[in-house]
Amino acid sequence: MSLEKILAISGKPGLYELKTQTRNGFVAESLSDGKKISVSLRHNVSLLSEIAIYTYSEEIPLAEVLEKVKEKENGAATSVNHKESKAVLTDYFSEVLPDYDQDRVYPSDIKKVIQWYNLLHSKGMTDFTAEASSEEE
Template sequence: MNLEKILSISGKPGLYVLRVQTRSGFVAESLSDGKKITVNLKSNVSLLSEISIYTHDGEKPLVEIMEAIAAKHENGPAISHKADNDTLLAYLKEVLPTYDEERVYASDVKKILNWYNTLQAKGMVIEEKAEEATAEAVVEEAAPETEKPKAAKKVKE
């Protein structure tokens, strides 16, 4: 899952994709309706790739949490962000058992699930581990074929 150009803009609903940087800010495109907006440098903007969640062990990047959600639901939609707070916190406990209960709030979980479901609806949830496993499987299939002739040569000698 690549969150490098996905933005959350304070005061604007939904997620945006960074399109072009300008002298006074940048142009972003809404994922919900495709409209382009200009954002000045004074706006409070967060790149999803830079967001982390507090855990007892430190901080965990948002991309890893979204990958865990994707794995749990096989890249399908997660539970609704409109569920009650207890349900949301219990869900996060399933996905990220080590999250810090004192510093992570239900509103944070609502944002994460809302963002995940938005990205999933746009087909932007791709499990990188599955892609890596596919690439490794291709390499493993190719490797035995190249090794077999070497083994055959040793047998002939």
């Protein structure tokens, strides 16, 4: 499964997999508990494949950032929890992406990246390079 079918829905915790479109929205399945929900077009929805992290030189696609986390952790879950203090999270993220823009990437964004990585990892979705290379083509 690619990041192109994984959604972050504003106001809803966790990540969702796009299942099917309906006349006035779509059906998504929660990756954490497997429950299906109907999402209307008025919800703010982001595809993970469309999200990028600011650096001082460019925007790095989320797939590349997740791949860097995977490399740092040697394919395992993260060594820090997303509920750690701001200092711990920023230190960890500085190791993963040293030139991230600290003025535009907030601790809440770092929490989401770590939480999303661990959720995707727990579901066996750890091949982020395929998405990163297909976006560049």
